[in-house]
Amino acid sequence: MKILVCISVVPDTTTKIGFTDNNTAFQTAGVQFILNPYDELALTRGLELAEANSGTVTVAHVGLADSEAVIRKALSMGADSALRINAQPTDAQQVAAELAHIAAEYDLVLTGRESIDYNGGMVCGLLGAALNRPSVNVVTRIDFENGSWSFDRDIDGGKESLHVQGPCVASAQKDLCEPRIPNMRGIMAARTKPLTVLDAQGATTGAHCEQFELPAPKQGVKLIDPSQAAQLIDLLKNEAKVI
Amino acid sequence: MSIVVFAEFADGAYKKSSLEALSAGRSIAEQNQETVIAVQMDGDAQADILAQHGAHKVVQASGNYGAFASDSWSQAFAHICQELGASLVLISNTYCGKSMAPRVAFQLKADMASNVVSMPNTDNGFSVKRGVFSGKAFAWVQLKSSVKVLALTPNSFEIKQWGGQAELQSITAQGESNIVVDSIQKVTGKIPLTEAEVVVSGGRGLKGPEHWGLIEDLAQNLGAATACSKPVSDMGWRPHSEHVGQTGITIKPNLYIAVGISGAIQHLAGVSSSKVIVAINKDPEAPFFKAADYGIVGDAFDVLPQLIAASK
Ligand SMILES: Cc1cc2nc3c(=O)[nH]c(=O)nc-3n(C[C@H](O)[C@H](O)[C@H](O)COP(=O)(O)OP(=O)(O)OC[C@H]3O[C@@H](n4cnc5c(N)ncnc54)[C@H](O)[C@@H]3O)c2cc1C
Numbered sequence A: 001m002k003i004l005v006c007i008s009v010v011p012d013t014t015t016k017i018g019f020t021d022n023n024t025a026f027q028t029a030g031v032q033f034i035l036n037p038y039d040e041l042a043l044t045r046g047l048e049l050a051e052a053n054s055g056t057v058t059v060a061h062v063g064l065a066d067s068e069a070v071i072r073k074a075l076s077m078g079a080d081s082a083l084r085i086n087a088q089p090t091d092a093q094q095v096a097a098e099l100a101h102i103a104a105e106y107d108l109v110l111t112g113r114e115s116i117d118y119n120g121g122m123v124c125g126l127l128g129a130a131l132n133r134p135s136v137n138v139v140t141r142i143d144f145e146n147g148s149w150s151f152d153r154d155i156d157g158g159k160e161s162l163h164v165q166g167p168c169v170a171s172a173q174k175d176l177c178e179p180r181i182p183n184m185r186g187i188m189a190a191r192t193k194p195l196t197v198l199d200a201q202g203a204t205t206g207a208h209c210e211q212f213e214l215p216a217p218k219q220g221v222k223l224i225d226p227s228q229a230a231q232l233i234d235l236l237k238n239e240a241k242v243i
Numbered sequence B: 001m002s003i004v005v006f007a008e009f010a011d012g013a014y015k016k017s018s019l020e021a022l023s024a025g026r027s028i029a030e031q032n033q034e035t036v037i038a039v040q041m042d043g044d045a046q047a048d049i050l051a052q053h054g055a056h057k058v059v060q061a062s063g064n065y066g067a068f069a070s071d072s073w074s075q076a077f078a079h080i081c082q083e084l085g086a087s088l089v090l091i092s093n094t095y096c097g098k099s100m101a102p103r104v105a106f107q108l109k110a111d112m113a114s115n116v117v118s119m120p121n122t123d124n125g126f127s128v129k130r131g132v133f134s135g136k137a138f139a140w141v142q143l144k145s146s147v148k149v150l151a152l153t154p155n156s157f158e159i160k161q162w163g164g165q166a167e168l169q170s171i172t173a174q175g176e177s178n179i180v181v182d183s184i185q186k187v188t189g190k191i192p193l194t195e196a197e198v199v200v201s202g203g204r205g206l207k208g209p210e211h212w213g214l215i216e217d218l219a220q221n222l223g224a225a226t227a228c229s230k231p232v233s234d235m236g237w238r239p240h241s242e243h244v245g246q247t248g249i250t251i252k253p254n255l256y257i258a259v260g261i262s263g264a265i266q267h268l269a270g271v272s273s274s275k276v277i278v279a280i281n282k283d284p285e286a287p288f289f290k291a292a293d294y295g296i297v298g299d300a301f302d303v304l305p306q307l308i309a310a311s312k
């Protein structure tokens, strides 16, 4: 069983988002970068499956050398090896095109539901299409039973259980598992695990970001006396007109 | 040139967000004299409803693609888009739409943007505004390919009544799936969180699951969906499907009422695009008040019964 987990490197969830260069670039000064929380779940479940089935887990990242600390974290969680495709990630389609070049040899390819910075939620489906394999997104359970992958996934207003025979791509949703925290042994072992840097294919398709924008600031809160709380309903009806 | 809109039909009705996509498609078409075609993959197409919401033409698809699966449906749908000469494909970001859209884009060799919240700007090429950083910001992105795919955020486009008639056509398309669906469990009668116009949400301040009747009663009176903060679902007080925020669901209702939620940055990330925000918290220093339009500094157990009574 060979499992590939695609990992993205994103600003920490507490980051106050700002932009520079006339709002064309993300303000990275002082920002701490982390392993995308959903990818952490994908990796953890991938490791559990590989351990139970004498498999291996490789992590793959499209990015520059400054991502290597996060890639090492993935190795310290237990991944056997890592691939870094050397290109600046610009959009989900470019990332997926690069990953598609290395993903075909794996039985299961995992991504996160979305990256918490780009929020494309696209790489799983794009990889599935590029590899001509089924893609199953937002999964909350992955098991390997009788030679097939079985999943639960979120759907509107409920849950779907399904299975796939043969290789496939899936994206991790919260609930899949508890993220694994690297232990000391894992951290030591990670230093010597193989991290291979590959040249990019130079894929350039997809959306090109022109400019960022912050949401308009709130005007300030209008406080209502807690003993007159019913007034709120009136304001929502007649002033804000939202109910 | 035509604009193809995926008309998602589920549980006997069109998804509200599909009708939003259709209306948006028609608004775009009006500027460039294009044709808007609604494509329905299962269920009997109701051309009158789709025409009212903007379709010039309705395509009822049929073929061997079966019940929904991301691979077979996107294959068949992309084929129909090609046959219709689509230059722009609009799919709403529902769970079904999200799983199809990237595969459709790949098949059509189209540039794609997801989380789209505004009409395209075509002054200088073709750009759309999309949500990034989990609702903390937006990005204008340019798409260049001749065919483009947009996945639209629910509750971002107004539903308009366009009137008129639509011709109904049927197209056969094939699609094969390696996915076997074993079961579907639906919670019936609940408003899907991502589509709800009003959401009432509770946090740790509600002290325990036994108090959720207060949230549910207010939600019921307002026709709202219910949501919660992350610790609430982590502790099992509420199902995970209700958890909103950076690592939960991102929502964009017209009204979000947060009760006993502190307003941590990760929570706000998922809800800050709501049009109107109400915070109810006993701590006047709770960060949520900075992100809110209306606030009540008070005890939830005292305030909620008043709101329930007033909204009956
Ligand atoms: C990586 C990461 C991702 C995260 N993602 C998310 C996410 O997606 N969504 C999310 O919600 N959180 C997320 N969190 C957690 C987040 O940081 C907060 O811990 C969480 O939102 C707090 O939930 P809460 O407001 O319900 O609880 P608390 O912070 O405990 O706040 C409870 C509030 O209730 C008020 N209160 C208490 N009693 C009453 C009463 N009787 N009446 C009225 N008010 C009362 C208190 O004043 C307080 O403000 C994430 C954290 C991390 C590190």
Ligand SMILES: Nc1ncnc2c1ncn2[C@@H]1O[C@H](COP(=O)(O)O)[C@@H](O)[C@H]1O
Pocket (backbone or CB within 6 Å): A005, A006, A007, A008, A009, A036, A038, A039, A060, A061, A062, A063, A089, A092, A095, A110, A111, A112, A113, A114, A115, A116, A118, A119, A120, A121, A122, A123, A124
């Ligand atoms: N630069 C990257 N390198 C490797 N995998 C990535 C990269 N960016 C995104 N991914 C994967 O694709 C998933 C979805 O990303 P997105 O489509 O950007 O929301 C992430 O959770 C990762 O698993």
